[in-house]
Amino acid sequence: xxxxxxxxxxxxxxxxxxxxxxxxxxxxxxxxxxxxxxxxxxxxxxxxxxxxxxxxxxxxxxxxxxxxxxxxxxxxxxxxxxxxxxxxxxxxxxxxxxxxxxxxxxxxxxxxx
Amino acid sequence: xxxxxxxxxxxxxxxxxxxxxxxxxxxxxxxxxxxxxxxxxxxxxxxxxxxxxxxxxxxxxxxxxxxxxxxxxxxxxxxxxxxxxxxxxxxxxxxxxxxxxxxxxxxxx
Numbered sequence: 002x003x004x005x006x007x008x009x010x011x012x013x014x015x016x017x018x019x020x021x022x023x024x025x026x027x028x029x030x031x032x033x034x035x036x037x038x039x040x041x042x043x044x045x046x047x048x049x050x051x052x053x054x055x056x057x058x059x060x061x062x063x064x065x066x067x068x069x070x071x072x073x074x075x076x077x078x079x080x081x082x083x084x085x086x087x088x089x090x091x092x093x094x095x096x097x098x099x100x101x102x103x104x105x106x107x108x109x110x111x112x113x114x
Numbered sequence: 115x116x117x118x119x120x121x122x123x124x125x126x127x128x129x130x131x132x133x134x135x136x137x138x139x140x141x142x143x144x145x146x147x148x149x150x151x152x153x154x155x156x157x158x159x160x161x162x163x164x165x166x167x168x169x170x171x172x173x174x175x176x177x178x179x180x181x182x183x184x185x186x187x188x189x190x191x192x193x194x195x196x197x198x199x200x201x202x203x204x205x206x207x208x209x210x211x212x213x214x215x216x217x218x219x220x221x222x223x
Contacts, residue, residue, distance in 0.1 A: 099209035100145035
């Protein structure tokens with residue numbers, strides 16, 4: 002089976018712009034979770050989607066949003082980008098909602114200038 | 115205080131040594147995970163456990179629910195084990211993870 006894929010892998014944006022990141026889970030996996038990793042804050046949970054429904058949301062402002070499609074692919078959107086949004090964004094999939102072993106994608110590295 | 119604490123933060127070992135990384139947590143959990151992250155970002159799940167002990171190759175993970183403590187052991191360490199090891203916990207019936215700050219392990223030949 003193909004692993005979790007994320008696109009794009011690298012992205013450069015400027016402050017105030019918005020960005021959409023995409024995650025394709027392993028075939029048959031219905032849960033997709035998103036995480037942000039920064040040098041200062043480490044890994045932090047953004048949200049989890051299961052069967053197109055948001056199951057849980059981390060402590061992030063409303064500028065961070067996401068959705069999941071009927072084929073389990075997920076997107077996350079960040080509007081009005083700030084310098085502090087520069088980070089590695091990781092998604093992870095699992096067959097069901099948790100607790101489950103999660104399979105991580107390679108991440109999207111976002112740089113906000 | 116972080117909900118998930120790891121020690122040590124940095125660890126240097128010689129090839130062949132036995133390595134232990136510790137994780138303590140202060141919240142109720144449904145499961146605990148050990149993850150490995152190599153330079154470049156990719157994260158691999160090593161173990162998920164809610165009780166007892168699990169073994170995979172040279173890696174052993176244990177958890178003591180009463181003491182809210184888990185350990186990851188690496189036997190006969192090798193330079194390819196060099197990575198960041200991260201402890202993370204599930205607080206309920208979701209995949210939401212709360213992460214420790216990670217342990218940077220360097221195994222020298």
